[in-house]
Amino acid sequence: MRSLAPGIKLITSFSRDSWYRFFILILTFVFYTTYHLSRKPISIVKSQLHRNCSNVIHPADLNITDNDTWCDWAPFDKNNYQNLFGVLDNCFLVAYAIGMFFSGMFGERLPLRYYLSSGMILSGLFTVLFGLGFYWQIHSLWYYCLVQALNGLVQTTGWPAVVACVGNWFGKGKRGFIMGIWNSHTSVGNILGSLIAGVYVSSSWGLSFIVPGIIIASAGVICFLFLVESKSHMLDIWGICLFVHESVEQEPLLRNSSSNEEIFSTNTSTAVEPEEDHTEAISFCGALRIPGVVEFSLCLLFAKLVSYTFLYWLPLYIANVAHFDPKEAGDLSTLFDVGGIVGGILAGLISDYSGGRATTCCAMLIIAAPMVSPTVFLSWWVFSFFNGLPTTIGMLLWCGALVNGPYALITTAVSADLGTHECLRGNSRALSTVTAIIDGTGSIGAAIGPLLAGLISPTGWNNVFYMLIAADVLACLRMVRIHYKAERVNISNSLLFFACMVKYVGSLIK
Template sequence: MRSSLAPGIKLATSFSRDSWYRGFILVLTFLFYTAYHLSRKPISIVKSQLHQNCSFVVKPADLNVTDNVTWCDWAPFDQDNYQNLFGILDNCFLVAYAIGMFFSGMFGERLPLRYYLTAGMLSSGLFTALFGLGFYWNIHSLWYYCFMQAMNGLVQTTGWPAVVACVGNWFGKGKRGFIMGVWNSHTSVGNILGSLIAGAFVSSAWGMSFIVPGIIIGTTGVICFFFLVERPEDVNCSLPQHHESSEREPLLGNSPSSEEIFSNHTSVQATEEHAEAISFWGALRIPGVVEFSLCLLFAKLVSYTFLYWLPLYIANVAHFDPKGAGDMSTLFDVGGIVGGIVAGVISDYSGGRATTCCVMLIVAAPMLFLYNRIGQNGVPTTIGMLLLCGALVNGPYALITTAVSADLGTHECLRGNSRALSTVTAIIDGTGSIGAAVGPLLAGLISPTGWNNVFYMLIVADVLACLLLSRLVFKEVHRWCGHAARQRGFKEI
């Protein structure tokens, strides 16, 4: 009697060769950007170790130091203006990242994505590790750490435009908010892993909090060199559906609201025969790009302020040790994973990307106020507020950087051109990165006056992000009202 095929083999053979390759690319790009964020996170964990309350630290018997309140701190962060110095350190990375992002898209257009990503991850691993080696080399120069942060910020710009362009090459108009929301969890997963890895070493030898993530992202760079496939045609796979879409294909799926927001524009027409990169001004003239870019600026301002300052805030206000504060801060990113998926699902169901973002931003503002007021009243309250704030803050951020940016690559005028997609993505994320640079800097300047003022700044940014989408929200609501009226008319007939 002939034996039946094993269930696992049946499952494996039920997927086509194209499906296996697409799944492989999705997992690979997820891994790459997880490594990028993993290497960014340690600085926020280590801050509370570079400057801490030395009265709670047990002094080793063989350590010959003067008995002062800063004996356990790491110069130059042992001064009273340490919060400003941390802000400068963050800004070196984020300003370099914001500036470099606008140029990164142009480089991504002209260089093979595999080489570009490999070089970026290897370079990021080098500068991340060099920052940590300052501990073992006993370096106390602010300029050294600022330089390493700035260089790391520049090379980290290779990541986002390249992975989005690669995904755009492989996936067509079937990209929906739910799928992209799940894929975008690489940001939060990277933050969580970066926090846990840095937290494991921060109290004993904080240099390893940077060296280990540097080795990890360098290793993923090697994996990229050996395994990344940039385009389906390189391995004789079928082209994604957007390559064959008609002139009438809307940008954001099949919903009418998407067609309204991202309608065809005569100034940015491109032909399939000439895969030329879209111009900077042409991309800005696509309806909705300016609004979403500016909204992302303020949304990313809030998100990155939490990314760089939340562990220190928890350590100062809730009196956690550096490792405990770092571990607790990962709950914000756990909430971010859920928020990104929920935002994608809601926007898929409703057909309103802008409205979904706006509602989440509106709810986020009072939740930030509550977290500052009652968020440290016991561990259960802290956990709940961190999860809720993480979901509401990172949900709109995730939706704009994935569903909106990736959908631009399915626009018929781009014809799935990765070169054009790289430029458009860099413009959107570059604009958001300006906010990412400003937020931590303002937090460093404002925090000496009290953490309440930092949260007021975040709430104002949240409200501004919401207001910038008001025109698009009005159009979506108007469409919904018109659709409801037509449905009533049909029923009466």
């Protein structure tokens, strides 16, 4: 007998359940990639909304000759443009942070497929409306702030829903590694958003928003058509299919035999009877009482502050310091997100191997703090000026891995672990609420970081990096108690740990 082709052997070696899990993993990966893809354009377009007009070729048909800001887009053509950018970022992030605390409770009580697909379609709508401001010649700050705030609210539908779906399909065994790979959708979305926005930013920046808006709305339609929320729902679907299949096959026999009718009734009840979930959705206060939720939430607050400051301000920083044009600065900033992919996977793999989520976060935050110091960060830029592009690439990859690693671990594996904590006694309906609390608290930091960067950057970029160092240190301190409680380390070892940390940070800053 001829052997099967290797590809067919590989396909048939996986169970049906494994294929379903893989399918859900891919779907949710694509869905949340589009969420971040639609958030990224604003950071790319900033350098186009306010430029150095002396370096821009003056159109022959433009009669403005004595205006230094003729190439800028009002109202961002004034000297306070950095503050206005900070306000614009904050409108999205504050609305996102507030909405996230309610989003998880809605996600526990509504069908995730409807909730997620409607959120993606509405997010696409508001992203497109921002871009239409270019074609409609809208120069009102209130319009852009309103659209950003509404977009922030509807984007809260994404994270609790996709984490709940993945948590429903995957156990705790290799959750850190699986979710570390899966969480790369954040960086992939940022990269694609930067590249798509960069294509149109110099010619027609409105398309930098319209194209991502259409993409996420299209993904919402796909979500409505194909998403299966949990394994139990898939079993219900197969039960219905089995019922229909057996009905067609046994109908002729049922007409002639009463015994067959009894068999058919037995098979049908076995196939289609769903396993009911009698547990109630957890309350907000009940979720806060789960051990570790408060600590990891506060840690994510400071970690996300650092990550989102880089997300919204790194392209502008590169353009100002390295004097790149908007497209080059946007393309170069994607290396930070590539490093974030590697950092998220490594954080998940290490935490699975060591069994310590908090320990992994502590270690990466300790190393990350001095890496974002102005002494190290700016000296790297000076060093790369003399040694070429490879040094810049290495710097951005390294910083992206260290900054985004803890952030990725907490928002995925840690959230899923706490949402299925043993103290819940099998209540699987807490996952979305716990995820929303952790990410909602982190989103407060995400709102504060870019706002502070907008307020501090006019005083010098060094002060922005000092703020990032302080946030990294505070994030690390929130993990210390869980680290030592989990690892059962005594006080003397704790003091030794802090002494080594201070010595390491001091040596790198020097």
